[in-house]
Amino acid sequence: MKKQALLLLLFSASYLLNTLQLQGQEVAILKYQGGGDWYANPTAVPNLIQFCNANIGTRINEKPVTIEASDKDILNYPMVFMTGHGNVFFSDMDIQNLRLYLLSGGFLHISDNYGLDKYIRRELKKLFPKASLQEIPTNHPIYQQPYAFKNGLPKIHEHDLKPAQGFGLFVEGRMLVFYDYETDLSDGWEDASVHGNSNSTRQKALQMGSNIIAFVFSH
Numbered sequence: 001m002k003k004q005a006l007l008l009l010l011f012s013a014s015y016l017l018n019t020l021q022l023q024g025q026e027v028a029i030l031k032y033q034g035g036g037d038w039y040a041n042p043t044a045v046p047n048l049i050q051f052c053n054a055n056i057g058t059r060i061n062e063k064p065v066t067i068e069a070s071d072k073d074i075l076n077y078p079m080v081f082m083t084g085h086g087n088v089f090f091s092d093m094d095i096q097n098l099r100l101y102l103l104s105g106g107f108l109h110i111s112d113n114y115g116l117d118k119y120i121r122r123e124l125k126k127l128f129p130k131a132s133l134q135e136i137p138t139n140h141p142i143y144q145q146p147y148a149f150k151n152g153l154p155k156i157h158e159h160d161l162k163p164a165q166g167f168g169l170f171v172e173g174r175m176l177v178f179y180d181y182e183t184d185l186s187d188g189w190e191d192a193s194v195h196g197n198s199n200s201t202r203q204k205a206l207q208m209g210s211n212i213i214a215f216v217f218s219h
Contacts (some may be wrong), residue, residue, distance in 0.1 A: 025060050025217060028067040028074065030082035030108070034089030038082060040113050044189035045081055051189075051206040052213050056146050060213075069094035079107045079216045083186050085115040090123045099127055102176040107216045110179045111186040114159050124169060124177065133167040133179060142166070142178065142215045147207040153180060154204040156188040157195065174219075178212055185209055 029045055031038050045064045052058040064081070067074050070093045074080065080101075090098065102108060110120055124133065136142065138152035143166075153166035164183035168175040187195050188205020197205075 025058070025079075026065060026077055027060060027213075028065045028077040028080045030080050031066050031068045032082065032084075032088050033069075033091065033094070034087035034119065036084035036086035036088050036116065036119065037113075038084050040084050041111075041186045041190050041194075043191045043194065044083070044186040047191065048189045048206060048209040048213070052210050056210050056214055058213065058217070070097050072097065074098075074101045074106065075104060077106070079109065079213065081109045081111070081186075083111040083113045083116070083184075085113050086119070088116065088119040088123050090126060095126055102127075103171065106176075108177045109212055109216075110177065111184060112179070112181045113184055113186065117181060120179070128169060128171060128176075131169050131171055133169055133177075136166045136168045136178075142175075142211055143208075145211060146214055147211055149204075149208060149211070153183055153185075154208055155183050156197070156201055156205045157184040159184070 027045060027049060029038070046062060049058075049060045049062050049064065053060060053062070065077065067077065067080065069090055074097065098108075110116070112120070121133065124131075136152070138150065143149040143152050153164040155164040159182050162182045165181045167179040167181060169177035169179070185205050185208055188197055188202050189209055192199070192202060
């Protein structure tokens with residue numbers, strides 16, 4: 001408990017001290033092979049960026065860049081987002097480049113848009129064979145700043161009547177990947193007319209997305 005409290009205190013301090021680092025950044029959307037619809041939820045990331053710029057002091061380019069896993073320019077983006085419903089396949093070149101990106105300080109947020117789970121778990125094991133996804137405890141800083149989610153990852157979209165879960169992939173103590181499962185945060189970021197989510201549901205999704213961005217850019 002003391003360790004978690006210390007981590008939260010340190011994160012809160014770094015969040016406040018590093019606000020300027022949140023400015024002038026860009027977020028990329030990952031285009032991947034395998035047939036899955038990497039392009040799903042097209043209004044999601046732009047809406048999240050607008051929300052962050054308006055509410056947590058970021059100045060992120062409002063138009064996210066699309067990047068392929070094998071593109072060396074991926075190193076220019078502190079955070080890459082991916083989603084989809086179907087198969088994901090990372091080639092050897094993709095694996096090599098993504099591993100370099102993540103170990104060099106990059107961050108990957110994966111949002112299961114239903115049907116992605118078995119494929120992305122397989123590919124993450126190729127990416128880091130010795131690391132496994134770990135469920136993130138509710139007192140982790142990613143659920144605390146700048147918005148508090150006392151019960152952890154919020155439920156946004158129903159899939160299989162299962163609870164929402166947030167998983168992290170850690171290497172040497174650093175979270176390289178955040179994976180939202182059985183909730184589909186990015187559904188909640190989309191325009192209200194797309195999924196018919198209530199204002200309160202969209203607000204929860206956007207606030208949780210803001211926490212992820214704040215966590216990534218402050219670390």
